[in-house]
Amino acid sequence: MPCICMPLLAEVSHPFDPVAAPASIQEITVTEPRKGQAPAVLKRDEFHFEFRRSFIDPTFAAVEADIARVEQVAWENYINGNKSPVTAKAGPEFEDPDYDLSTEWKATRDSLLAAETVQKNPATKSRVLLICGSARNDGSCPGEMSKTYRMVKLAAATLAASDVEVDLLDLSLLTSGYDQHIYPCKGCVSTAMPLCHWPCSCYPNHGQRQTNDWMAEIYEKWVAAHAVIIMTPVYWYQTPGVLKLMIDRLVCADGGNPDPSSTHGKDAEKAKQLELQGWPYPKHLAGRAYGLVVHGDVAGVEGVRRGLSDWLDWMGLVDAGALSRLDRFVGYYESYAESHLALDKDLALQQEVRNVASAVVNAVAEIRAGNFEPPDAELHRPRPK
Known part of the structure; x- marks a missing residue:
């Protein structure tokens, strides 16, 4: 009988992790989010490769040093998870007035109300x-x-x-x-x-x-x-x-x-x-x-x-x-x-x-x-x- 060979877990992009799956329904609460699908965070060299895809045109060579500086800032924003870098306190019209609300979201919401x-x-x-x-x-x-x-x-x-x-x-x-x-x-x-x-x-x-x-x-x-x-x-x-x-x-x-x-x-x-x-x-x-x-x-x-x-x-x-x-x-x-x-x-x-x-x-x-x-x-x- 031929052997059906499975790839090593290290070779699989998103291997199934049995630890992430609960052994029984009783082991989790109703509101506990299920985890185990998210891809790994990019490493620095991987980020460099993806970021530079937008600058392959030879005309960008004249500003290579500037692009490198922008890339470093972008890397820091990525690795630190800077989703909404500019926020303000939500204020009394929201359930949690002290919540740091994205000013961009707030501007869109205000335009909808208007x-x-x-x-x-x-x-x-x-x-x-x-x-x-x-x-x-x-x-x-x-x-x-x-x-x-x-x-x-x-x-x-x-x-x-x-x-x-x-x-x-x-x-x-x-x-x-x-x-x-x-x-x-x-x-x-x-x-x-x-x-x-x-x-x-x-x-x-x-x-x-x-x-x-x-x-x-x-x-x-x-x-x-x-x-x-x-x-x-x-x-x-x-x-x-x-x-x-x-x-x-x-x-x-x-x-x-x-x-x-x-x-x-x-x-x-x-x-x-x-x-x-x-x-x-x-x-x-x-x-x-x-x-x-x-x-x-x-x-x-x-x-x-x-x-x-x-x-x-x-x-x-x-x-x-x-x-x-x-x-x-x-x-x-x-x-x-x-x-x-x-x-x-x-x-x-x-x-x-x-x-x-x-x-x-x-x-x-x-x-x-x-x-x-x-x-x-x-x-x-x-x-x-």
């Missing part, structure tokens, strides 16, 4: 956030604009004609904007909902060089809007990665904790205790209207549209009617090279996109006038999670 005040003011114009979920634009490798962007412009013109303010969020800037980032969700909510802060406090993390996180601005766009219209192509039966990054980072808008001092930042055990005491799962974006346009060329449009509708429904947003949720093919099984021409010819689809925008305008008007309330608004949710 945006919400304007959004709820009946004297302000209605505002719609138009989101282009395609990763393609003519300023990056594809060399051509996306059909999604063209549909966004159709909707924008319809909204503007209805005297509605339009805020465009083009997620393709992640592929063409300089140092533009939406960092991935770290899954804090799956440890305990109160560990997921509203707005997200996982970023920036200066020690890990995770900065310039676009979500701080994007949260404000969502809060300021009375409605959101998402337009997206289908990539392999799913939403494009640029859109999914934003969706995942919006988990904090659905049940997120607006007070990081209550968990002393990212104290997992405190968060678990707080959740077990009974968590209300606040829906920070509920009541806004939404519309959807999903397009593809072969398959997947219905699945993506349903997935997005289910997500927005769960968040407490309100669909603007059947005509506001559109899924269509553009150039079905035709060449990619002629796809823009196919959109030019499909006048019915262009009108359907306009109809999505018009339906959203009508829904916003009804919601803001107090004439619309979902039939299930007063029902008790036995499963708030």
Whole structure:
């Protein structure tokens, strides 16, 4: 019989440590975080290798000494875990007034409160956030604009004609904007909902060089809007990665904790205790209207549209009617090279996109006038999670 040889533990990137696994459930408390997955901290030479990846262009040779000095500071920030280097006392509006709160997080949170005040003011114009979920634009490798962007412009013109303010969020800037980032969700909510802060406090993390996180601005766009219209192509039966990054980072808008001092930042055990005491799962974006346009060329449009509708429904947003949720093919099984021409010819689809925008305008008007309330608004949710 052949021998099935297992590699030595030293050869395994993340070996399973039986010591990290409890022998029985009785040996751990309910709130004790499970440990044993985190990668090892980089050694100094490993850090040097990773840090210098950004400076391989020969033109940086002229400032080698300066880069070396910056690298040493970055190393010290990394090894010391300087996630939020600038803090201030939280103050009396927080559960723990003496907690050292990130000033960057506090600035984002204050901007959301200000945006919400304007959004709820009946004297302000209605505002719609138009989101282009395609990763393609003519300023990056594809060399051509996306059909999604063209549909966004159709909707924008319809909204503007209805005297509605339009805020465009083009997620393709992640592929063409300089140092533009939406960092991935770290899954804090799956440890305990109160560990997921509203707005997200996982970023920036200066020690890990995770900065310039676009979500701080994007949260404000969502809060300021009375409605959101998402337009997206289908990539392999799913939403494009640029859109999914934003969706995942919006988990904090659905049940997120607006007070990081209550968990002393990212104290997992405190968060678990707080959740077990009974968590209300606040829906920070509920009541806004939404519309959807999903397009593809072969398959997947219905699945993506349903997935997005289910997500927005769960968040407490309100669909603007059947005509506001559109899924269509553009150039079905035709060449990619002629796809823009196919959109030019499909006048019915262009009108359907306009109809999505018009339906959203009508829904916003009804919601803001107090004439619309979902039939299930007063029902008790036995499963708030």
